[in-house]
Amino acid sequence: MAGNWKMNKTSEQAKFFANKLIHDLAGVNFKVILCPPFVFLSDLAEILKGTNLSLGAQNCYYERSGAFTGEISPIMLKDIGIEYVIIGHSERRHIFGETDEMVNKKIKAALDDGMKPIVCVGETKEEREKGLTFCVVESQIRQAFFGLSKDEVLKTVIAYEPVWAIGTGIVAKPYQAQQVHKFIRTLLGELYDAELCQKISILYGGSIKPDNFFGLMVQADIDGGLVGGASLDDQFVELAKIVSRML
Numbered sequence: 663m664a665g666n667w668k669m670n671k672t673s674e675q676a677k678f679f680a681n682k683l684i685h686d687l688a689g690v691n692f693k694v695i696l697c698p699p700f701v702f703l704s705d706l707a708e709i710l711k712g713t714n715l716s717l718g719a720q721n722c723y724y725e726r727s728g729a730f731t732g733e734i735s736p737i738m739l740k741d742i743g744i745e746y747v748i749i750g751h752s753e754r755r756h757i758f759g760e761t762d763e764m765v766n767k768k769i770k771a772a773l774d775d776g777m778k779p780i781v782c783v784g785e786t787k788e789e790r791e792k793g794l795t796f797c798v799v800e801s802q803i804r805q806a807f808f809g810l811s812k813d814e815v816l817k818t819v820i821a822y823e824p825v826w827a828i829g830t831g832i833v834a835k836p837y838q839a840q841q842v843h844k845f846i847r848t849l850l851g852e853l854y855d856a857e858l859c860q861k862i863s864i865l866y867g868g869s870i871k872p873d874n875f876f877g878l879m880v881q882a883d884i885d886g887g888l889v890g891g892a893s894l895d896d897q898f899v900e901l902a903k904i905v906s907r908m909l
């Protein structure tokens with residue numbers, strides 16, 4: 663389970679909430695990743711040291727260093743002990759113009775520097791209405807993983823996040839999400855092999871809430887959730903409890 667805090671919280675709020683989560687999620691026996699804004703990562707890395715919670719960044723650039731004003735490189739993240747990085751989130755793609763080619767470069771750069779990318783894909787409302795969901799997702803997956811070996815892809819996590827479900831309160835129906843998850847798994851089986859498609863984790867994201875999470879999590883090909891709004895407060899703890907009860 664990953665919590666994408668997006669551009670939320672002050673420094674004090676971030677530290678307070680991280681400490682609360684250390685306490686409330688102390689017993690969980692599955693991977694929980696917090697993805698706060700860049701500026702809080704160092705402090706939270708200290709706070710979370712030795713706990714069962716991991717940290718991820720929400721983005722990175724694909725060069726190691728240089729004249730790239732405002733950007734953060736994977737090696738900088740690695741240097742402060744960050745393990746994961748979200749790449750290709752729909753807000754990056756749609757608000758900041760990230761292309762599939764940039765997503766591919768970022769995944770490669772992150773892997774080269776020992777980070778684990780959480781790779782986001784998903785169709786817009788318009789694309790779904792036109793019947794293009796599978797076509798769009800296939801193209802995003804193929805381009806994201808272009809040139810990557812099986813071992814590299816195994817270090818990534820995929821997040822299927824239909825754009826129409828992100829931050830809208832309109833969650834995908836479990837069967838809709840399952841269809842796409844299964845499609846992605848099958849595609850990876852074709853691009854790589856059966857072992858990879860069984861081992862890789864595919865998270866669902868988009869308006870996950872405590873009242874809809876169980877229905878999604880029981881689907882055969884949904885391995886977890888990438889949570890936005892509900893990762894900012896106690897709902898995140900409720901979501902973790904739902905997963906705990908299922909294991």
Ligand code: PGA
Pocket residue numbers: 666823827828829830831867868869870888889890891892
């Ligand atoms: P949401 O965001 O849970 O607020 O819909 C999910 C995401 O963008 O990862």
